[in-house]
Amino acid sequence: xxxxxxxxxxxxxxxxxAATPRAVRKPRGILVPLWLGYAFLYLPILVVVVMSFNDxxxxxxxxxxxxxxxxxxxxxxxxxxxxxxxxxxxxxxxAIATVLGTLLAYGIQKYTRGGLIRAFAIAPAILPDLLxxxxxxxxxxxxxxxxxxxxxxxxxxxFATAFVTAIVxxxxxxxxxxxxxxxxxxxxxxxxxxxxxxxxxxAPGIVAGALLAFTLSIDEFVIAFFTTAPTxxxxxxxxxxxxxxGVTPEVNALASLLLLVSIVTVIAAxxxxxxxxxxx
Numbered sequence: 001x002x003x004x005x006x007x008x009x010x011x012x013x014x015x016x017x018a019a020t021p022r023a024v025r026k027p028r029g030i031l032v033p034l035w036l037g038y039a040f041l042y043l044p045i046l047v048v049v050v051m052s053f054n055d056x057x058x059x060x061x062x063x064x065x066x067x068x069x070x071x072x073x074x075x076x077x078x079x080x081x082x083x084x085x086x087x088x089x090x091x092x093x094x095a096i097a098t099v100l101g102t103l104l105a106y107g108i109q110k111y112t113r114g115g116l117i118r119a120f121a122i123a124p125a126i127l128p129d130l131l132x133x134x135x136x137x138x139x140x141x142x143x144x145x146x147x148x149x150x151x152x153x154x155x156x157x158x159f160a161t162a163f164v165t166a167i168v169x170x171x172x173x174x175x176x177x178x179x180x181x182x183x184x185x186x187x188x189x190x191x192x193x194x195x196x197x198x199x200x201x202x203a204p205g206i207v208a209g210a211l212l213a214f215t216l217s218i219d220e221f222v223i224a225f226f227t228t229a230p231t232x233x234x235x236x237x238x239x240x241x242x243x244x245x246g247v248t249p250e251v252n253a254l255a256s257l258l259l260l261v262s263i264v265t266v267i268a269a270x271x272x273x274x275x276x277x278x279x280x
Contacts, residue, residue: 051252053067059252070253073257082233086234089153092149093154093155094210097160097213098206101167101168105169105172106168122166132155132159133222133225136226147227148228148229151228155226160217163213164209166209171201171204172202211268212265218258219258221240
């Protein structure tokens with residue numbers, strides 16, 4: 001029997017093989033379901049990216065590597081107009097969501113107790129897009145608000161604010177409250193303390209939330225479908241109208257570019273979110 005207070009030394013392990021811990025062998029094939037899951041998720045995306053460089057107009061026939069579809073993509077006026085509309089909506093919604101989400105997270109953390117208000121603040125992030133889109137359309141109709149890019153910006157800001165709030169709340173959980181107390185003891189008011197002390201500490205979480213909100217707004221289709229005017233479609237709506245008649249190589253090229261933008265943005269947000277667990 002091994003003495004707990006006197007753990008076995010290397011000499012004792014050599015003399016008594018039973019005292020040497022044995023390496024746990026992983027069962028063979030335990031990673032097979034994992035790799036099958038990855039293949040199921042990412043293999044179709046990989047096919048889209050590869051076929052965007054296909055020289056053939058037939059998606060199922062490979063005729064060689066080519067970049068011809070990317071210049072044709074940028075020459076398509078409908079796609080470019082949809083891209084401009086999407087960037088306007090995403091930028092506007094991100095700006096509104098970042099400000100409202102930051103202030104909402106600060107108010108919840110500082111002036112509320114319990115999880116009910118927190119749950120209501122994050123609820124738009126978990127509500128079905130169809131329900132949220134119909135509800136916003138009904139709300140705009142009751143207020144006699146005409147649909148357009150402005151209504152899409154407000155609609156996207158609703159669910160984007162929930163994501164910003166959640167990320168900033170996670171950041172605030174790791175802040176040191178003594179810094180704010182020291183600032184107030186030195187004569188700074190609440191507003192100055194928030195701007196000079198709290199806001200710089202929240203910066204990584206705010207930027208991460210803004211990047212995530214921008215990415216989600218670019219990819220959003222259902223809510224945009226209900227809250228935009230037919231004459232001002234966003235890029236996902238333009239893509240949907242194109243793929244109804246079959247996927248073209250231009251759509252593959254566009255999907256590859258959107259995938260690249262989404263990956264870069266999400267990685268940047270994830271890097272910044274990791275800082276939410278650190279304190280200065």
